[in-house]
Amino acid sequence: MTDDDGYFGENIAAGYDDEESDVFRPDVVGRTVDLLAELAGDGAALELGIGTGRIALPLADRGVPVHGIDMSRAMVDRLRAKPGGDAVGVTIGDFATTRVAGEFTLAYLVFNTINNLTTQDAQVDCFRNAADHLRPGGRFVVEVGVPDLRRLPPGQRAVPFHISDTHWAFDTYDPATQAMSSNYVTIVDGRAEHSSIPFRYVWPSELDLMARLAGLRLRDRWEDWTREPFTSESGKHVSVWEKPAD
Template sequence: MIDQDGYFGESVAQRYDDSSSEMFQHDVVAVTADVLAGLAAGGRALELGIGTGRVAVPLAERGVQVHGIDLSRAMVARLRAKPGGDAIGVTIGDFATTTVGGTFSLAYLVFNTIMNLTTQEEQVACFRNVAAHLAPGGCFVVEVMVPELRKLPPGQQAVPFQTGASGWAFDLYDVATQQMSSNYVEVVDGRGSYRSIPFRYVWPAELDLMAQLAGLRLRERWDGWTRAPFTNESPSHVSVWEKPVG
């Protein structure tokens, strides 16, 4: 059920940081925060979809002043409960259109969060919103998957990504509209539950065009936070666009 927190309400927030996913591993988070701290270059950072502060808290620990935007009060409450989390400013709202006072040297969207905006119009609006917040020379960083269409057999729409004795998860793709959803089935004590979260997948070249429409230009694109080269076999990318000076 969707409430004022969108698809990331209390039932998701209370378990979000318990994930065994690689993105929560300390060394992975540390590398991510190090890269972002370097790009911030001593200035302020704006995190779109700050959530429980998985990245914002360690980034703030590196001396970066972080402000976040998030729709989910439940997720932000988890951020507030963490050591140092209550010192991070958060504005509740849709990060495609919500504005924050002042300018920033860095804005960032991690772990596929750009896809939570489920229309092209919203994604374009997000780039324009970021550009309006960036100081000249500032950077916008997006970490997002490469759509897994190569895994789709002819005539099929589903790509499973988790299977187990008590749970299954799969993505559904609509290649005509670029709409997709991540779907989760879980069985606990003999009772089943199902939830589905909609997304809009987006290609690197399409993101570059959105950036161009917002007055930003591509500076770098990597396979991940280790800055390995992005290739046609990369499952995801970290892209950095900058706002020109003058």
């Protein structure tokens, strides 16, 4: 990642909060914030990839001091324009390596943001960066999908996830490198517009190894923010690693 807007520039930021995904529903946001506020306790929280403040602003409303890191000025501009946005500190930079002042009881990455780091080295750096910001006993939380490779028959690399008369969206996977991309085709005024965002998918066990390299240990892993058990059928997980108190 670089220090410019990357793949989340004005064209994405302008419509980001209009997304129809379930993650934007108030009840889903509420459950996410409930758990994060509990884990933060009486300390401060650091959001890696704070974006437009979908989670940070309601978390700050709960009385949790929140600071964020994000490389996209366009996304952060949307956060700043919202009520309470000027009360949340934001540092522009790559959340895998950018350091901010202070010590936190909680660091977190939501909605598959860990996959925006497209190399294993960058993901490892992210765990180390989170651990360096945490005080002893602090927690690092990651919400991310489980790679859906079971839907790929031999020879196929693409999995559609949205199809309508004017909009098609599909993910592509490369099992050899763990590279993936989300691709969007939209019909506007009779013409097709295409965009693509690269990611790197990552397995739960691989994340646990990254955490160990950063001096963190797994505390909990659930299927979702309601603490449903994580199973072999779970499509995503919410994992919590802890920095040892000693």
